[in-house]
Amino acid sequence: MKHITVVTPCYNEEENVEGIHEEVRRIFASIPTVTYDHLFIDNCSTDSTVSKLRAIAANDESVSVIVNARNFGHIRSPMHGLLQARGDAVILLVADFQDPPELIVTFVEKWxxxxxxxxxxxxxxxxxxxxxxxxxxxxxxxxxxxxVRLIQNFTGFGLYDRKVIEILRKIDDPYPYFRGLICEIGFEVVQIPYVQPRRKRGISKNNFYTLFDIAMLGITSHSKVPLRLATIAGFAMGTLSLLVSIAYLILKLLFWNKFTFGSAPLLIGLFFFASVQLFFTGLLGEYVGAILTYVMKRPLVIERERIGGVIPAAEERDVPQWERQGEAN
Structure with missing residues (x-):
């Protein structure tokens, strides 16, 4: 039978990890055509999440846990979990129940x-x-x-065939915009709409910075349009400034005693152009920062420990199954 790995990233989700584990187990009990294992990747939680996951793994041999050495962020940690999954397909499912687990049945059917x-x-x-x-x-x-044509209202919740995971492994992006990479690959994507419910327990770990981070990552990873707009805007504003200067010069020459320039246009123009320069300098900095992150090639995460025996052993980490078979032959 086909085997599926469910990957659940979590950080300070002590109120949800037991519930999501039970729900996933209940759902796969109703799907006799596949087997599964459940991989949690904890981003160095500061509450009792890890101790609860340890207890779950001790009582359920289908559960494994990766515990990160520190909090590596909401972008790198889930991707590392996906790359460690061993199933013929991988399902990414968050722990807070805002992505309905019951859609797993539909995902598996379509797959x-x-x-x-x-x-x-x-x-x-x-x-x-x-x-x-x-x-x-x-x-x-x-x-x-x-x-590329991106998927609207898509957060990463879904099922991905093993060949998709292996392509993501080859891309080797140290700070990946996962939602965009799925579209970059070019495979057919089946979309299942759902209404996202409110979080029932706990509080969201996203804040303004994390949302801004992923928003800018989505732009810098998949578009050069902002850079082109900066060039066009600079040219347009330079032309406009020249025309205004010429107009003011002509008016001053024609009406030397009556026409006064005043300080207001100077101040308004100064603040306007300074703010535009700061905006586009910051935008350029985002692209430079993205290049720096890619060039440094740091690992997605550093693991502190692995709990459970479902995920690959230490000597097999980050090595695709097909590559291990090639070495054996």
Whole structure:
């Protein structure tokens, strides 16, 4: 039978890890056509999440846990978990129940029917109307400027065939925008819509910085349009400034005693152009920072320990199954 690995990233989710484990086990008990294992990757939680995961792994041989040496962020840790999964397909499922686990049944059905990628998209969400509107506006903006067709309202929740995971492994991006990489690969993507519920227990670990980080990563990873806009805007504003200067010179020459320049236009122009320069300098800095991160090639995470025996042993870490078979032959 086909085997599936469920990867659940978590950080300070002591109120949810037991519930998500039970729900996943219940769902796969209703799918007799596949086997599964459940891999949790903990991003150095400061609450009792790890101790609860340790107890779960001790009582359920299908559960394994990776504990990071420190908090490596919400981008690197999930990707590392995906690359460590051993299944014929991998399902990425967060621990907070905002991605409905019951969609796993549909994901598996579509995958067994031949779809290499099956993802959940959330055209609706039970959250602040203003916040959701901002999310949708961002997705639309990024989709329009990206050099590939991105999936709107997609957070990473979905099922990915083993060949997709191996391609992601070869890409070897140290700070990957996972949602965009899935589209870069070019395989057919089956989209399953759902309404995202409110978080039932605990609080979200996302803040303004983490949301801004992933928003800028999505732009810098898949579009050069902002850089081109900066060039066009600089040319346009330079031309406009020249025309205004010429107009002021002509008016001054024609009406020398009556026309006064005043300090207001100088101050307004100074602050306007300074703010535009700061904006585009910051934008350029985002691209330079992305290049620096890629060039440094640091590992996605450093592991502190592995709990459970389902995931590969230490000597097999980060080595694809097909590569290990090649070495054996």
């Amino acid at each position: 067994l029917a031949g779809a290499p990628i099956v993802v959940g998209v959330k055209p609706e969400a039970k959250e602040s109307a203003v916040f959701f509107a901002l999310r949708r506006a961002y997705y639309r903006m990024v989709t329009r400027i990206a050099n």
